[in-house]
Amino acid sequence: MLQRLITILWPPFLIAGVADALFFTLFDPLQLLYQQEPVFGSRLAAYTVGFFLFWLLGIGSSALTCYFQRGADEINHCPLPPSQRPPGCPKREGCADCQ
């Protein structure tokens, strides 16, 4: 589970750094307006918030990739009753009638 978490978190972290640098090279955050009001009070705030926004977007994308990557075995109901599942099978854990 932890391994999957890092797979979801790490690649977007790298990409967020690149995206943040590219985006704010092209656009000065102080000139970004929303309904005639500046969006950010300070540039450092914009870079930081921008970085985490990009990261969040990437996390969403990576999480979906992981989610869709699940094989049929992980999605389908197991035909075996929990107690007859082989040792080590994650669906065996926590079943009521296992020893």
Add this chain to the structure above:
Amino acid sequence: MDPNTPTPPASETAHDLEESLYAVRQKIQPRAVHGWFANWRLALVLLTQLVYYGLPWLRWDGHQAVLFDLAARKFYIFGLTLWPQDFIWLTGLLVISALSLFLFTAVAGRLWCGYACPQTVYTEIFMWIEELTEGGHLARKKLDSSPWNIEKARKRGLKHLLWFLIAFWTGFTFVGYFTPITLLGKELATFSTGGWETFWVFFYAFATWGNAGFMREQVCKYMCPYARFQSVMFDSDTLTVTYDTSRGEPRGPRSRKADYKALGLGDCVDCGICVQVCPTGIDIRRGLQYECIGCAACIDGCNQVMEKMGYPKGLIRYTTENVVKGKYSDSGILGHVFRPRVLVYGAILLAVIGAFLITLANRVPLRLEVIRDRLTLSRTTDEGRLENLYTLQILNMENQRHRYRISVSGADDIRIVVDDKNLQAGPQETVQVPIRLQVDPASLKGPSTPILIKVQAEENPKLTREAKSSFLRR
């Protein structure tokens, strides 16, 4: 542990297993190693950190020598000041770094990983502290498995305190590259650093602490993109840390006095030192593996054993695949450096460096933008000429004041009226200059005539920029 027992007994192994961040792994407590390559690494750790920690404090021409001033959107690199518009040169620097990495990798494998990568460098520093506070690798293993008591808490506490201090200073220095470090230092001394700076100091400190203290070789094995594609740059003539199988096998323990050749043994005494010193926990005797960061700790370790046994050094050494295959001897390695792959990488690198330097030398530190007055499209003057209004935005990217001359072309007898007679811009200043262009309506051929506005510094004709706009009839 006796050096003759490379792997711990099974029960101990099971005990040491921990659910790590990536996979079930045995916590690696590498044995410290001394020798030629360890000294090189020590030298490079000191050098890179001297540069990293020292550079932000260096002054140049009245400003911080290297400062990527994010808040002001200006990058100072010694005498050079780069603006966001100059992004291409920063990209160029990155491309040059990447190509250099390719070149070094093709010639001598993962030199970067073994000696200069921050991950290696900080892991090395953190391991010194570990050795200092918790003792050698055996003492640390013992401490890992011992129950918590005051002694363990004291050792662990001291280690984490020292780790934290280094991590914090690293984070502080990191932020000091982006916000003036003297100012940041003063703010830090009075606990008045800005919120965003504080956040990044701690964020980077946390990353340093986690990566160098806990993740260690897992960063190289699972997180580093370079580790995954570096094999693309490798070929059979690339220098890598290699175990000489033909010399070493069959391996086995023996007495120092024994005639091991008569016993049918190779040079490897199977002491397991090469495995014990490996920061990524691999056995180099199984051949080149992607986990190997080329740190050469196993070379140092093995050479010490070879020396003690009275055998020639270099059972594990930097050599190439083709040498091991017997295609040529170690003395032929140098002659194989200049092969097509290396020459091509070198040529591309030289071309990019050349283009970088030439374009940088010809960079015009002046920017010009022309903005048409949107309210008044066109009007007629008392003389009966048509007049259009514009605002020039002149950005002086240099560190000295300049006076400018404006000229315009594109229509017959086009006149330029500038109200501000003393047109100048201070160091790194942007000035807005309203101008009026006047044309005889008879000379205009269509409703819109393209024009070219030129700004030139009075004292330096090379400092010239042109911008296109249009003159409207109505």
